[in-house]
Amino acid sequence: MTTTGVHQEAEGSTARGFWWWKRRRGAVLDVGLAGLSALECAFEGVRFAGSAQLPVAVGVVFGVLVGSVLLLRRRWPMAVVLVSVAVTPAEVGALLSVVGLYTLAASDAPRRIIGALAGMAMVGTLIVAFVRTRQDVMGTELAASTPWYISLIAVFMALALTAPPVLLGLYVGARRRLMESLRERADSLEQELSLLADRAEQRAEWARTEERTRIAREMHDVVAHRVSLMVVHAAALQAVALKDPQKAVKNAALVGDMGRQALTELREMLGVLRAGEQQAARKAVDAGRDAGAGRATVPLASVGVAAAAAAAAAAAAGPGPGMEDIETLVGQSRDAGMVVELAVQGESRLYAPEVEQTAYRVVQEALTNVHKHAVGAKVMVRLAHREAEVAMQVENGPAQGVADAGLPSGGNGLVGMRERVHALGGVFVSGETDAGGFRVSAVLPHGAVAA
Structure with missing residues (x-):
């Protein structure tokens, strides 16, 4: 409860x-004045x-x-003034008239009523003052020499008292x-500030959730494909180690290269996140120090949101894979024993970094799913450059032999692809084909930028 609310409650209880x-x-005060x-x-009476x-x-x-009527001045100020006007001819109640007029003028009564009652009081005082002054100076030289003296004194007294x-x-x-x-x-500003604080906390929680989701999606995209290929090559290495030593050496080299690439990408991502968090926290602490006159009092939620935003901006600004790397991606799957065909339609052109990276991640995740769930299946990768959009499709046939390579799956690959595509205003469709395979299709608008 605010201080104002406490005062109002205390006033209400005493009332x-x-x-x-x-x-x-x-x-x-009113009892004393009364x-x-x-x-x-009583003396004037x-x-x-x-x-x-x-x-x-x-x-x-x-x-x-008559004097005790002043006790009612806060409840009925007009009645007090009317009583003072009524007893004016008796020359009683000067204090009653002055305090009554003050209370009436300070109240919430309409201005026309205040003006009317004040005018009545002034007229009554003017008449009484005129009569009393005339009686006092009647027959004196002052009344004969200055006839305007009586009127001047009456007007002065009426104005002085009202x-x-x-x-x-x-x-x-x-x-x-x-x-x-x-x-x-x-009070209204305090309520608005409270509402704004609640909304800011909600937005902070939403930002933290979104950033956790984004980081999880990036980690999944970076790790899942590389590790899946490493598992596939390791299985092939185990199968041909004794029969074909040269092929075993080649597969071992591929596994090592993929492991190093995965570690490099993970190290770069973690470095960007840590650098962004430290920079945002430093800025937030400096802002809190300036606002607190030397005391850095920064809410943890603000630091977390700022760090998340800085990390997201830094990750988005950093170099990432694009559509020109899709051919390399397909080649890696071919080296792992997958039969993959790549078909490109239209002329390649420069796209926004978000479009380039999203297209690459969609193809990457689709190929990873084939390695996991459709071993030995033939895959067709199509990439179409259109006038206002770019489309990609990865379709695989039914698995040949072993239906599942035994790789763990959290079920987040398709969800992550759909989130990426929808964030750019694109269309994402996935599902089984009539031939028993699986198809992943995505269309991204040209020049789209993530919100």
């Missing part, structure tokens, strides 16, 4: 204990009772009742409403 007062000091007003009106030829006790009781409390009340009311609006705006 229930003191009728319409929100705070204890407000009740004490006591002073009652005391003043004695004078009023004498001029009206009434008992003194009646004047005192009248004054106490204008300052009204203006002060309007100012205090406007300031209070401004503070309330600022407080409400601060």
Whole structure:
């Protein structure tokens, strides 16, 4: 709970204990003002009772009742002003009038009502002041020499008793409403910041998940094909080791080359990821140090997301295989004993790096699946360069002899290919053929860039 909420809750609890007062000091202030007003009106009531030829006790009781009305100024400010206007002819309740006008002007009452009641109070005070001043100076030389003196004194007294409390009340009311609006705006901003923080955390979690998926896909693409070929060559090496030593030596050399290539690609990928993570973490720590005036307080989620983004950008910017390497890829499968045909249609041209690498990975993963699940099958690799797209298809016939080479499979190869192709806005289709084989097809738009 925020500090503002605690204050509001505290105010609400005290409001229930003191009728319409929100705070204890407000009740004490109103009771004190009402006591002073009652005391003043009681003294003025004695004078009023004498001029009206009434008992003194009646004047005192009248004054106490009128002055005590000020106790209701926060709940019914218009009633307090009306009472003060009503007792103006009796010259009772100066404090009642001043405090009542101030409270009414500071309240949320409509401006026209405030103006009307303030005008009534000023007119009543003007009339009473005019009459009282005329009675005081009647028959003197001052009244004869300066006839405008009575009007000037009456206007001055009326303005002095009505204008300052009204203006002060309007100012205090406007300031209070401004503070309330600022407080409400601060509360709304706090809620928005909380929502933004929640959304940022969700986006961070999504980014971490996406980066883990991307890294897993890259590791699968790099390792699966090389290791599958190594297993196939190792099996061939075991079969011909005694019968054909020269072929065994050739297969052993191929296994060593593929192992070195796999280790090189893994080392490069891990190096790029580690460098990107360290750079992103360093930038995040520096930003946190600048924001914290010397204290580096960086959320771990921000460092993780920044590192993931930096690693992804670095991996995407690094050199990778392209479509010109597909022929080499097919040759490696041929060396492993697979019957592979490569057909290229159209003229090759320069594509976006994402398109080049995705096309290579699709063909690579399709050939890897053939090594795993269709040993001895004949494979046809087709690559078509079209006007606005590039298409690739890898189709194999039914397995010949052993249906499965015994290689482990996590079932992520087709999923990874589909994700790669869809990320570029392409189309991916895979499934069994009528002849008992398997077909993988993909179409990538020319110049597509990954999101």
